[in-house]
Amino acid sequence: MLTAVALLFFFFLFVSVPVAFALALATIPIFMLGDYMPMTVALQRMYGATQSYPLLAVPFFILAGNLMNSTGITERLLHFARLLTGWMTGGLAQVSIALSAMMGGISGSAVADAAMESRLLGDAMAGRGYPKGFSASVIAFSSTIPPSIGLILFGFVAEVSIGRLLLGGVVPGLLMTLTMLATTAIIARRNGYAPELAERPRAGEVGRAFLSCFWALAFPVFLLVGFRYGFFTATEAGAIVVVYALIVGVFMHRELTFGRFLKAMEDSVCDIGMVMLIVAMGAVLGHALTIEQAPHAIAVFLTDFAGERYLTLFVVLIIVFLAGTIMEATVNVLLLTPLVLPSLVLAGFDPVHVGVLMIILVTMGGNTPPVGVIMYTVCGILKCSFTEFIRWSWPFLAAMLALVAIMALFPQVVLFLPDWVMGPAR
Incomplete structure (x- = not known):
């Protein structure tokens, strides 16, 4: 039965059925051939998946x-990033990376960040003589800096502290x-790409640019302080941040x-509708996989490595990364988390450590064929061929x-800040 479900799912993806509906339609064999999952159960799972207090953080963060x-x-932020990194080799490409680092804590969506930067910087990078493949690769990979939405979804599925995940x-x-x-500096130096700025900007100029985007840069600090002193949960933080964004927009800027x-x-209604539809449909397939004992099969497979934690x-x-190359990140989080996390926790790994690594890998999978959502988005906007993207992206x-391998081997790279701010997990 699991084989039939998997084949149907990939068939629907191949014929361009939207991911959310492919998830639901793939469970048809279980409805038709089994008597242990009536349609009413599927409807209950779809409804139940959306009735979660932690999941409320998703629409709030998207709206914010x-x-x-x-x-x-x-x-x-673009002006500030230009002053910070524009004097480096390959200046405008470095500006894109700095902008992604700052946007990663605000928008929460890798695809949204990549699309925004492609429109903002694509023509300018082409005007500086950068190959389209290089520009597309820089924008696509810099957008994978851990987005908050993926971490929130992981915390919802795995029942892990979302505050610790965001800090992690x-x-x-x-x-x-x-x-x-x-x-980027190594590639730019080899290809002779000039800096964006002729010289380093003066401290005063950088200071004025910092003050101009102070309220945006204060956003992650605001969350960190709130989590540290227990002023709010991650869900409450989402609602507070919406109010914060309104105050900044109306009274500050x-x-x-x-x-x-x-x-x-x-835009928020469209984004929230897409995410929640995937969550609801993914719950149906997730329940079907549980009934078919897929988690048990994964656990049995991983017991072959018993005693070898790492x-x-x-x-x-590796499984997560490969899955990220063929499925969208949100789907991967919903499906893979309950399948692989229990075995890793049993092996002694902290779920926050595992969650951050998983989110990075499944997001990075969006930059690789065959189903690279980020890759398709950036290449489409920049009119870059996939062959050229792959040649420059490796x-x-x-x-x-x-x-990622280093962070896997040294868990404290991920866990240091959550443990310091919120105390060790119990």
Whole structure:
């Protein structure tokens, strides 16, 4: 039965059925050939999946991100990023990476960040003589700095503290930024790409740019302080951040007009509808996989590596990365988390450590064929061929995978900040 479900799912993806409906339609064999999952159970699972208090954080963070982007935040961050990194080799590419690092804590969506930066910087990078494949690779891979939505969904599925997960993504995000900057500098130096700025900007100029986007940069700090002192849970933080974004837009930047507010609401409704439909449909397939004892089959497979904790971890991470190349990140989180997490926790790994690694890998899978959502988005906007993208992207992929391997071997890279801010997990 599991084979039939898997074949149907990939068939529906191949014929371009939307992912959410492919998830639901793949369970047809279980409804038709089995008597242990009537349609009423499927409907109950769809409804039950959306009735979760932690899951409320998703629509709040999506709305907050769209509101922040409607207040002139993006333009201010771009100017600040240009001053911070524009003097480096391959300046405009470095600016893209710095902007991604700052946007990763605001918008919460890798695809949204990649699309926004492609439109903002694509033509300018082409004007500097950068090959389209290089520009597309830089934008696509820098967008994978841990987005908050993926971590929230993982926390919802795995019943793990979302606050600890968000904090766990901070240090890896900084390391990914440094890795991208270094890799880009090496490639740019070899190809003779000039800096964006002729000289380093003065401290005063950088300071003024920092103050202009202070409220955006204060956003992650605001969350960190709130989690540290228990002022709010992750779900409550989402609601508070929406209010924060409204205050910044109306009273601080004074750029959130009624028209922009309506546009942010419209974009949020579309984004939330897409995510929640996938969550609801994924719950049906997840229940079907549980009935067919897929988690047990995965656990039995991983017992072959009993006694080799890190071998077990790397096998799972390879599976997760390969799954990320053929399925969208949200689907992977919903399906793979209940399948592989129990075995890793049993092997002694912290679920926050595993969650951050999984989110990075499944998001990074969006930059690889055959179903690379981020890759398709960036290449479509920049009019870059997939062949050229792949040719330029392999150094970034290799560097990122090496960094993930280091974080897998040294869990405290991920766990240091959550343990320091919120105390060790019990």
